[in-house]
Amino acid sequence: xxxxxxxxxxxxxxxxxxxxxxxxxxxxxxxxxxxxxxxxxxxxxxxxxxxxxxxxxxxxxxxxxxxxxxxxxxxxxxxxxxxxxxxxxxxxxxxxxxxxxxxxxxxxxxxxxxxxxxxxxxxxxxxxxxxxxxxxxxxxxxxxxxxxxxxxxxxxxxxxxxxxxxxxxxxxxxxxxxxxxxxxxxxxxxxxxxxxxxxxxxxxxxxxxxxxxxxxxxxxxxxxxxxxxxxxxxxxxxxxxxxxxxxxxxxxxxxxxxxxxxxxxxxxxxxxxxxxxxxxxxxxxxxxxxxxxxxxxxxxxxxxxxx
Amino acid sequence: xxxxxxxxxxxxxxxxxxxxxxxxxxxxxxxxxxxxxxxxxxxxxxxxxxxxxxxxxxxxxxxxxxxxxxxxxxxxxxxxxxxxxxxxxxxxxxxxxxxxxxxxxxxxxxxxxxxxxxxxxxxxxxxxxxxxxxxxxxxxxxxxxxxxxxxxxxxxxxxxxxxxxxxxxxxxxxxxxxxxxxxxxxxxxxxxxxxxxxxxxxxxxxxxxxxxxxxxxxxxxxxxxxxxxxxxxxxxxxxxxxxxxxxxxxxxxxxxxxxxxxxxxxxxxxxxxxxxxxxxxxxxxxxxxxxxxxxxxxxxxxxxxxxxxxxxxxxxxxxxxxxxxxxxxxxxxxxxxxxxxxxxxxxxxxxxxxxxxxxxxxxxxxxxx
Numbered sequence: 232x233x234x235x236x237x238x239x240x241x242x243x244x245x246x247x248x249x250x251x252x253x254x255x256x257x258x259x260x261x262x263x264x265x266x267x268x269x270x271x272x273x274x275x276x277x278x279x280x281x282x283x284x285x286x287x288x289x290x291x292x293x294x295x296x297x298x299x300x301x302x303x304x305x306x307x308x309x310x311x312x313x314x315x316x317x318x319x320x321x322x323x324x325x326x327x328x329x330x331x332x333x334x335x336x337x338x339x340x341x342x343x344x345x346x347x348x349x350x351x352x353x354x355x356x357x358x359x360x361x362x363x364x365x366x367x368x369x370x371x372x373x374x375x376x377x378x379x380x381x382x383x384x385x386x387x388x389x390x391x392x393x394x395x396x397x398x399x400x401x402x403x404x405x406x407x408x409x410x411x412x413x414x415x416x417x418x419x420x421x422x423x424x425x426x427x428x429x430x431x432x433x434x435x436x437x438x439x440x441x442x443x444x445x446x447x448x449x450x451x452x453x454x455x456x457x458x459x460x461x462x463x464x465x466x467x468x469x470x471x472x473x474x475x476x477x478x479x480x481x482x483x484x485x486x487x488x489x490x491x492x493x494x495x496x497x498x499x500x501x502x503x504x505x506x507x508x509x510x511x512x513x514x515x516x517x518x519x520x521x522x523x524x525x526x527x528x529x530x531x532x533x534x535x536x537x538x
Numbered sequence: 539x540x541x542x543x544x545x546x547x548x549x550x551x552x553x554x555x556x557x558x559x560x561x562x563x564x565x566x567x568x569x570x571x572x573x574x575x576x577x578x579x580x581x582x583x584x585x586x587x588x589x590x591x592x593x594x595x596x597x598x599x600x601x602x603x604x605x606x607x608x609x610x611x612x613x614x615x616x617x618x619x620x621x622x623x624x625x626x627x628x629x630x631x632x633x634x635x636x637x638x639x640x641x642x643x644x645x646x647x648x649x650x651x652x653x654x655x656x657x658x659x660x661x662x663x664x665x666x667x668x669x670x671x672x673x674x675x676x677x678x679x680x681x682x683x684x685x686x687x688x689x690x691x692x693x694x695x696x697x698x699x700x701x702x703x704x705x706x707x708x709x710x711x712x713x714x715x716x717x718x719x720x721x722x723x724x725x726x727x728x729x730x731x732x733x734x735x736x737x738x739x740x741x742x743x744x745x746x747x748x749x750x751x752x753x754x755x756x757x758x759x760x761x762x763x764x765x766x767x768x769x770x771x772x773x774x775x776x777x778x779x780x781x782x783x784x785x786x787x788x789x790x791x792x793x794x795x796x797x798x799x800x801x802x803x804x805x806x807x808x809x810x811x812x813x814x815x816x817x818x819x820x821x822x823x824x825x826x827x828x829x830x831x832x833x834x835x836x837x838x839x840x841x842x843x844x845x846x847x848x849x850x851x852x853x854x855x856x857x858x859x860x861x862x863x864x865x866x867x868x869x870x871x872x873x874x875x876x877x878x879x880x881x882x883x884x885x886x887x888x889x890x891x892x893x894x895x896x897x898x899x900x901x902x903x904x905x906x907x
Contacts, residue, residue, distance in 0.1 A: 323818055
């Protein structure tokens with residue numbers, strides 16, 4: 232194992248939950264719904280994954296985490312899409328709710344000590360021959376299930392958005408809900424689907440964090456990944472392929488700390504913790520004018536009209 | 539309509555939101571297997587048990603919440619979704635600490651003032667980054683302010699382990715601020731400090747500014763309808779929005795400076811238990827009205843102080859209060875919808891359509907004043 236291969240391996244590992252969350256958010260935002268509550272959804276997925284893993288094993292627990300994320304997104308969906316509340320403010324509250332709820336439930340379920348409870352984790356699946364490739368073998372072909380899932384979802388989501396009727400309805404709603412409605416699409420229904428799909432993916436991202444990486448739960452362990460995923464969507468110009476590239480970029484930024492540690496550079500670790508966030512700001516600034524958000528992103532749709 | 543009826547109607551939704559949140563909190567307590575009565579009793583004692591508890595607990599915690607709440611309110615009124623009060627507050631705290639541990643204690647009260655101004659300047663500058671990114675590069679302020687919150691948290695961690703670390707270099711915190719440079723205590727035997735007066739004065743000043751000055755009017759117009767403000771009002775919308783954003787950061791930064799010079803006397807990473815996020819609830823409960831924010835900050839200060847007591851006396855995790863605060867915001871948001879549906883009944887009761895404030899629409903809120 233050489234340093235560079237380890238670095239690439241760590242990059243892909245860090246990128247996986249970000250990509251899962253970002254793909255869901257891409258669909259959600261293309262339908263016009265920005266969910267700042269993604270951070271809360273991810274941590275709900277984390278706790279659900281941990282709680283389920285001891286009973287049903289890691290693979291089913293991953294699915295449970297996704298479903299938990301979807302259920303949690305129902306609250307956001309009702310308040311914003313059905314009751315017409317501001318998406319940003321509601322999303323912020325949803326994040327507070329997710330962080331508070333999981334912190335409380337974790338202590339209630341596993342005691343005040345917050346003792347490190349370990350969950351069974353998903354073992355890496357090696358693809359014969361390919362995993363033995365030098366440099367990229369381990370990074371690309373010796374990863375746990377969620378990484379393959381995320382990679383498979385990139386073309387699937389692209390296909391969904393660009394080559395299907397429902398994808399067209401999603402894009403139309405995000406650009407111009409009134410026009411979408413006049414062509415027989417219910418913006419409310421489309422946005423509900425987009426938002427819930429975002430919740431499902433956010434839950435999967437949380438499950439990935441616990442079941443394929445950390446193996447336990449800690450309060451606030453989502454550590455801003457939901458917000459980074461939202462930034463990734465913008466950086467990826469609201470396309471699944473763009474999201475994949477941006478997620479890998481962030482994975483690398485996070486993995487830098489391992490690389491620098493092994494190179495024995497004496498830098499304060501806070502710099503590495505802050506690095507992905509600083510890069511986000513720089514990247515968003517540099518991306519100026521080269522991308523455009525869905526025109527109706529964040530707008531209140533269907534709050535007044537009965538569709 | 540009689541003034542009492544008008545007041546009652548304006549108070550209805552906030553009271554509903556608080557009541558429903560307390561019910562949600564009780565339900566969560568019950569489900570989690572805690573004694574609801576014991577926990578709520580501890581909450582009450584911790585918030586209102588005695589005068590000294592009100593002063594040392596509730597009011598001390600309400601102070602940073604009021605500053606941060608005002609910061610959020612002024613930004614939202616200008617149409618800026620500043621989610622970054624948390625980072626701006628920490629920036630202010632860091633700058634005030636840096637000044638306080640550097641200058642000579644002989645400066646006394648003047649030194650305190652310099653520290654507070656440094657805090658406000660730092661908060662404003664930290665918000666200025668997001669304001670610049672928004673103006674020059676079109677970066678959504680929601681994303682940038684959240685990123686800046688996290689960066690500031692790590693920057694604080696870096697400061698208290700590096701340049702600002704206390705002299706023994708053992709603990710991740712700054713040196714204690716000298717006695718002479720601390721904000722004076724104003725109520726004997728309690729921890730209540732002069733910062734609370736400053737916070738209330740800021741609220742009054744901001745209320746006057748928004749209501750009675752031309753700049754305040756331009757700010758409200760910019761938030762209400764930027765396009766109309768620019769075309770019909772001839773307002774330089776970009777400039778007003780940027781100034782409001784920076785002012786918002788400065789208010790939050792002042793709050794952070796008050797917190798270190800009045801309460802903690804030192805800088806450390808977990809200085810703020812999420813004051814900047816709770817501030818969003820404070821501002822919304824007050825309908826973005828600075829005067830009402832005084833009352834709303836008091837309510838949330840009580841909730842925070844009560845939660846600390848609940849954790850001490852009934853071993854209830856403090857995270858539950860986060861849940862209650864989130865419920866307040868969500869109920870307030872949902873009540874807009876309930877409000878529009880309830881208009882029919884209200885007309886029957888009061889005779890005439892009442893104003894229905896739209897919480898995230900500054901134009902509608904302005905009409906209420």
